[in-house]
Amino acid sequence: MSFACIFVPDFPVEALMRVEPELRSQMVAVLEGKAPLEKVFAFNQKARAAGLETGMTRLQAEAWPNLALRARSHCQETAAHAALFDCARSFSPRVEETAADTFILDIAGTESLLGSPVKLAGELAQCAANVGLQTNVAVASNPDAATIAARGCSGVTILAREDQEERLGSLPLQALFPPHVKPSEREEVQQFLETLERWGIRNLRAFAALPEIAISERLGQKGLHWQKLARGAHSRTLVPTDRPPLFEEAVELEHPLVLLEPLAFLLNRLLEQLCARLRARSLAAQELRLKLGLDPCMQADSASDVLPQHLGCFSRTLRLPVPMLDARIFLKLLQLDLRAHPPGAPITKIWLAAQPTRMRPGQAGLFVPPSPEPEKLELTLARISGIVGETNVGAVELLDTHRPEGFRMRHFMPMEQEKNRRAGRTPELGSKKPSTGIGKRETTAEVRHKEATSGAKREESSACMRQQTGNYRAPEEPNDLVQRCNASVRGHSQLARQKRPEQVLTALRVFRPPQPARVTVRDGVPARIACSTEKVSDGEILWQAGPWRSSGDWWEQEPWARDEWDIAIPSAAGLVLYRLVHDLVNGRWWVEGTYD
Amino acid sequence: MPSLLVCTQPAARNLTFFRSSGPSTLLQHLSAATHLTGITPASNLGIRPVPELTSTGIPQLDALIGGLPRGCLTEIYGMPSSGRTSILLSAMAAATCRQEACALVDVSNAFNPHSAAAAGMDLGQLLWVRCNETTKKNPADLPADFAQGRGTGRLQSRVTDKIQLKSDMARMAQALKVADLLVQSGGFGFIAIDLGDQHQSTSRRTPLASWFRFRRAVENTPTVLLVISQAPCARSCASLVLRLACQSSPVDSSSRTQRSILAFQLSRLAGDPGQQITVHNFLQKRIFVDRATPAHARLFEGISIRLQAERWQREPKLLCGDKTAFSTTTVWCR
Numbered sequence: 001m002s003f004a005c006i007f008v009p010d011f012p013v014e015a016l017m018r019v020e021p022e023l024r025s026q027m028v029a030v031l032e033g034k035a036p037l038e039k040v041f042a043f044n045q046k047a048r049a050a051g052l053e054t055g056m057t058r059l060q061a062e063a064w065p066n067l068a069l070r071a072r073s074h075c076q077e078t079a080a081h082a083a084l085f086d087c088a089r090s091f092s093p094r095v096e097e098t099a100a101d102t103f104i105l106d107i108a109g110t111e112s113l114l115g116s117p118v119k120l121a122g123e124l125a126q127c128a129a130n131v132g133l134q135t136n137v138a139v140a141s142n143p144d145a146a147t148i149a150a151r152g153c154s155g156v157t158i159l160a161r162e163d164q165e166e167r168l169g170s171l172p173l174q175a176l177f178p179p180h181v182k183p184s185e186r187e188e189v190q191q192f193l194e195t196l197e198r199w200g201i202r203n204l205r206a207f208a209a210l211p212e213i214a215i216s217e218r219l220g221q222k223g224l225h226w227q228k229l230a231r232g233a234h235s236r237t238l239v240p241t242d243r244p245p246l247f248e249e250a251v252e253l254e255h256p257l258v259l260l261e262p263l264a265f266l267l268n269r270l271l272e273q274l275c276a277r278l279r280a281r282s283l284a285a286q287e288l289r290l291k292l293g294l295d296p297c298m299q300a301d302s303a304s305d306v307l308p309q310h311l312g313c314f315s316r317t318l319r320l321p322v323p324m325l326d327a328r329i330f331l332k333l334l335q336l337d338l339r340a341h342p343p344g345a346p347i348t349k350i351w352l353a354a355q356p357t358r359m360r361p362g363q364a365g366l367f368v369p370p371s372p373e374p375e376k377l378e379l380t381l382a383r384i385s386g387i388v389g390e391t392n393v394g395a396v397e398l399l400d401t402h403r404p405e406g407f408r409m410r411h412f413m414p415m416e417q418e419k420n421r422r423a424g425r426t427p428e429l430g431s432k433k434p435s436t437g438i439g440k441r442e443t444t445a446e447v448r449h450k451e452a453t454s455g456a457k458r459e460e461s462s463a464c465m466r467q468q469t470g471n472y473r474a475p476e477e478p479n480d481l482v483q484r485c486n487a488s489v490r491g492h493s494q495l496a497r498q499k500r501p502e503q504v505l506t507a508l509r510v511f512r513p514p515q516p517a518r519v520t521v522r523d524g525v526p527a528r529i530a531c532s533t534e535k536v537s538d539g540e541i542l543w544q545a546g547p548w549r550s551s552g553d554w555w556e557q558e559p560w561a562r563d564e565w566d567i568a569i570p571s572a573a574g575l576v577l578y579r580l581v582h583d584l585v586n587g588r589w590w591v592e593g594t595y596d
Numbered sequence: 597m598p599s600l601l602v603c604t605q606p607a608a609r610n611l612t613f614f615r616s617s618g619p620s621t622l623l624q625h626l627s628a629a630t631h632l633t634g635i636t637p638a639s640n641l642g643i644r645p646v647p648e649l650t651s652t653g654i655p656q657l658d659a660l661i662g663g664l665p666r667g668c669l670t671e672i673y674g675m676p677s678s679g680r681t682s683i684l685l686s687a688m689a690a691a692t693c694r695q696e697a698c699a700l701v702d703v704s705n706a707f708n709p710h711s712a713a714a715a716g717m718d719l720g721q722l723l724w725v726r727c728n729e730t731t732k733k734n735p736a737d738l739p740a741d742f743a744q745g746r747g748t749g750r751l752q753s754r755v756t757d758k759i760q761l762k763s764d765m766a767r768m769a770q771a772l773k774v775a776d777l778l779v780q781s782g783g784f785g786f787i788a789i790d791l792g793d794q795h796q797s798t799s800r801r802t803p804l805a806s807w808f809r810f811r812r813a814v815e816n817t818p819t820v821l822l823v824i825s826q827a828p829c830a831r832s833c834a835s836l837v838l839r840l841a842c843q844s845s846p847v848d849s850s851s852r853t854q855r856s857i858l859a860f861q862l863s864r865l866a867g868d869p870g871q872q873i874t875v876h877n878f879l880q881k882r883i884f885v886d887r888a889t890p891a892h893a894r895l896f897e898g899i900s901i902r903l904q905a906e907r908w909q910r911e912p913k914l915l916c917g918d919k920t921a922f923s924t925t926t927v928w929c930r
Binding site for chain 1: 653654675676677678679680681682683684685686694695696697704705706707708709710711712713714715719720721722723724725726727728760770773774777778780781782783784785792793795818826841896897898899922923924925926927
């Protein structure tokens, strides 16, 4: 049995340095408490060498030149703790959460997979460094010996079973206890250290050499337990933790941020940390959630239309179409999103979380045509959204309705479409109820979905339509269309792939919005058209066909009924074909588009 | 005619002789010299590979030009109702059938998804970008009379034209930016820029440098870059230029207007003459239209299109000026 312990010295300082790595080159002290009664809680090695002590007031600490003072951040410590846990879990499934700054790993049996304990310890320290933490790693035959060695020795330490006691003996007595002892044990520990100090015992070797009976008489069972620890002879069962992974990073700012550019620097650091943690556990991000704490004083002054729903907090969620793990892409996406949706007030706190998922397999099929790289595509779509607006970019999805403009936009995901096709799934269509057109011109997609929703009723509805329209006679349908109608419905993309019309279909270009027109009707047919816009030519209608009548949604709040005419008008460039619509609800005429 | 020579070694010393005899003599002389093997005529430097051609889905068009070239800029122009969009949808449908990702930069927001679906396009493979004119009309830009609602006739028309031009230019700028992003991102098999409803004056204002940049960006990529417009705007940057026109043919005899202007194929759906056609609208009003021939007896079926290849870099001598014709049909169903 062998155990590895990973320990972060000066944990509160290290948690801050993850977000501000430039602090590593200078003296740093962490203050705790409410102003003006703040006291020094933790500091780094440089500050310790300069003589700083725990419990000093802020005023006393400010006497040290070049000392960076920071307030203690619990959220950053939580994030650092989670990051350390991720590192430990990437090496062993049995990890004990000993303290906020200490994790013990059961590394028995991992030699064949991860190499020797020396190699494993080095990689563990490197993994922690990747998530921004400087750690001590020790490997020993029991968990407590590994913990003491990690607390007392910097860097990587490997203790062999035979010389374990000898190696531990040189460590000071303080290595027996964590740096920040619980308040309930603090007095007892302090008393123990003072007692041994009076006895002239300053290291573990001297303490381990004391007779057990005498220790028991003077220090009780606790003393015996500590002596066992000092000898490296204490054995216990590891208590592995099984908490779910939590990929969150947060930073509390000393001064509110107003501009997005400095925010990007901080976001970059947080994203790099998140990606490193995800990578350590072989996961990727499916969703990013950003929460920004806003300065409450400034919110009242800012414009009300840009304020978030919850006062004091601004949230954005970035849903990714495929699992991704690239901090630069995430940063760019967040930047573009924040540019389109600015927070509206100065930022005092940043909280970033990732929804983990399995990594995307990298290799595509050999015979699959090249498609846009998902990361690049997402970035491109975000950039295009910034230019034309979010609602104007995406893939089209036809709705199950005969109402004009019966479609909606959705996120463009060609890979997802391909996945659906392979799985043989039908893409989701709109939930709108189908309307029953009287005489209806439909596209094949509508026919297809109509059959999907009411396959058995098709004949019945056709008969009904014929009855309603009197002498209606359906024009000859192309063979391929009939085949489509008779084919079993498999989804839009599949059907489109299977069969394309053999002849070129006449395309309609739509005017959005439709152009209002004044139409002169002679003998029940449009004879002359006048339109105020340049898009439609004025003049005599040389040829017309129609009307094609349709109506629907008469059972709802907004019914519609219209006659469609196809007309030809001479223009300077030649003959132009338009689709003219007579709205039977309000009696107005519109030019809906051109045939091209 | 002056020629450019790329010379890797110090060459001719006595240039006066070559000035008088011409560059061809100089080239022959230099080629004959055995020690000047590093000389290459500049005209041989940039030999581009023959582009791969993809089907447009229209046999007549494929027979004429072989298909749309990949890695090249193709331009199709013609006036409204000349069949530009039909060709575009057909080509994009063919591309989506090959499971290629397609993108449509729609400057006028004129794309009709139902037409595309009818043409066989897989809409899931199509990225549709609708250029949206976001510049607000600032009342301060308008003349005082117009802003106060006293603008009449000519003034109103001028102001409206100005606003329209500004809006068109804004949309064009958006389209160029978007197209640039799409071309640079890569991975798309087909990118189309639809300038079909843009007036010639607007589309021609697009700087030639933009088209040149597009042409260079798609070079050596498997992307088909297609532009449709009313007038040629990419000019020499386009490898293939097609001109479309509506083909004239005699009108059908049953038409009420006996004018030989139409090129439409009319399907004749005979109805019972003299029968009343009832239109029942939701207001429960009954409108009786009494006509000798029911209106819906005639339906628009399609357009006959004449197509001419104006420029084709691949085979400039063979195809330039060649013509073909085809007709479109409209899908009708109940």
